[in-house]
Amino acid sequence: MSNRIAKRAPIVRLPPKSNFELMLARGGQVSLIFMGLVALVFVLHAGEYILAPIGLAIVIGLMLGPLASVLERRGLPATLSAALVVVLFLSLLCFFVLALAAPLSFWVGRIPQIWAELQHQLSDWRQPLDAIRGARDEIRKITGGPGLAVSVDDGSPVASVAALAPAIAAQILLFFASLYLFVATRHRTRVAILGLCFDRRLRWRVAHIFRDVEKLVSQYLLSITMINIVEGLAVGVGLYLIGVSSAPLWGALAILTSFVIYIGPAVMTAILFAVGLAEFDHLGGALLPPLLYMGINAVEAQLVTPLVIGRTMTLNPFVVLLALAFWIWLWGPLGGFIAIPALLIVFAMIRNFVPGADFWTEPMHR
Numbered sequence: 001m002s003n004r005i006a007k008r009a010p011i012v013r014l015p016p017k018s019n020f021e022l023m024l025a026r027g028g029q030v031s032l033i034f035m036g037l038v039a040l041v042f043v044l045h046a047g048e049y050i051l052a053p054i055g056l057a058i059v060i061g062l063m064l065g066p067l068a069s070v071l072e073r074r075g076l077p078a079t080l081s082a083a084l085v086v087v088l089f090l091s092l093l094c095f096f097v098l099a100l101a102a103p104l105s106f107w108v109g110r111i112p113q114i115w116a117e118l119q120h121q122l123s124d125w126r127q128p129l130d131a132i133r134g135a136r137d138e139i140r141k142i143t144g145g146p147g148l149a150v151s152v153d154d155g156s157p158v159a160s161v162a163a164l165a166p167a168i169a170a171q172i173l174l175f176f177a178s179l180y181l182f183v184a185t186r187h188r189t190r191v192a193i194l195g196l197c198f199d200r201r202l203r204w205r206v207a208h209i210f211r212d213v214e215k216l217v218s219q220y221l222l223s224i225t226m227i228n229i230v231e232g233l234a235v236g237v238g239l240y241l242i243g244v245s246s247a248p249l250w251g252a253l254a255i256l257t258s259f260v261i262y263i264g265p266a267v268m269t270a271i272l273f274a275v276g277l278a279e280f281d282h283l284g285g286a287l288l289p290p291l292l293y294m295g296i297n298a299v300e301a302q303l304v305t306p307l308v309i310g311r312t313m314t315l316n317p318f319v320v321l322l323a324l325a326f327w328i329w330l331w332g333p334l335g336g337f338i339a340i341p342a343l344l345i346v347f348a349m350i351r352n353f354v355p356g357a358d359f360w361t362e363p364m365h366r
Contacts, residue, residue: 045330052331053171057178059341061186063221064089065214068183082184086176096252103249107275205352212348217341223308228258231300238292239272244279254293258300260336262324265297319343 044051064085071081182189190210197203236251244250250272257264269290276286323343327335 041330048331049167049171050174052334053175054178055331055338055342056334057175058182059217059221059338060089061179061182062214062217062341063225064179064183065186066218066222068186078187079184082180085183086180089179090176100249100252103246107246107249208352209348212352213345216344216348220340220344224259224305227300227304227308228255230304231255231258231296234296235293238296239289242288242292244275244289250275250289258297260324260333261340262321263328263336265294265301268297269294 067088068078068081068085071084072078076084193210194203194206197206232251232253232255234251235254236247239250240247253271254268257268260267272289272293273286276289280286280288320340320343324336324339327339327342329335331338
C-alpha cells in the first residue's frame, strides 16, 4: 500500500457579517412573513363564501370529535359514527329553531310598538338632540361640508330573500358536508399530515399540536356550551319571575349571544332593554330586564367561567379582543363565533414551536 497523503482543500474563512448585513437578512425574513400573512388575510376575506362554512365545520367537528371517538371505541366505523354525530347535531339544531320560531315571530310583529315606545321614552331628550342637530347643520354651512345623503331602496324584501336563498342553502350544504367529512376522516387526515413530516422532531411537534388543538378547542366549546346553557336558564327564569313575556325565548337568545364574548352580552343587553320598553310603562321598569341579565352575566363571567376553565385555559384579554375584532371584520358574526377556537389553534401551534411564548396566557374573563 503506497503511502499517499491526501491533499485537503484549503479552508476559506469568510469574513463575519456586519450588523447592517444581519439587519438586512432579518428584515428580509420579516418582510417575507408579513407578505405571507397579508396574502393569507386576503385569501380568507376573498374566499369567505366557501371558507367560512368550512371553518365553522372544522370548529364544530373539533367539539364533536370526542363524541365520535366514544362511538368508535364501541365498535362503530368512523363513517357511521360521523353520520350519527352529524344527525344528532342537526336534530338539536332543528329542535332549537322550531322551539324559537313562534315566539320570535310574535316579537318581530311587535317591533313597531317597541320603536314607538322608545321614541316616547326619548321625547325628553328631543330638545337637546335638536340643539345638537342645529349646531351640526351650522358647522356644515360654515365649512361647506356635504349634506346627509339618504338613499331609498325600492327593492322588495321578498326579492332580496329570493336572491339570497340559493347562496345560503349552498353554504348550509357545504357546512354539513364539511362537518361530516371532517369528523369521518379526522384520523386519516392526521396520519397523512404526520407522514409529510420527514424529521422525527418535527413529527413529534406536529403530533403534539394535533393533540393540543383537539383538547383545547373541544374542552373550551363543551365547557362554554354548558356554562351558556346554565346562564340562559337563569336568564329565562329571572325574566319569567319579573313578568316578561316569552322568557324562554330570551333565555335561548342569551345562550346564543354568549358564544361571542364581549359583543354578544352587549347585544343581548340592548335587546332586553327594547323588550323592557314593550313590557313596562315606565323607564325604570324597562331597565329591569337588562339589569337582571347584566347581573347574571357578571356572575358567570367573573366567577363561573374562571372557576371552570380559567385555570387550564387562560388567554390575554387584549389578544382575545384583537382576535374577536379581526374575525368579525373578516367574516362577520360567524367570525365572532370561531374567533376564540381559532385563537386556541394558533396558541397550540406557537406553544409547541416557540416554547416560553406565554405573553398571551393571562386570566381571561368574559
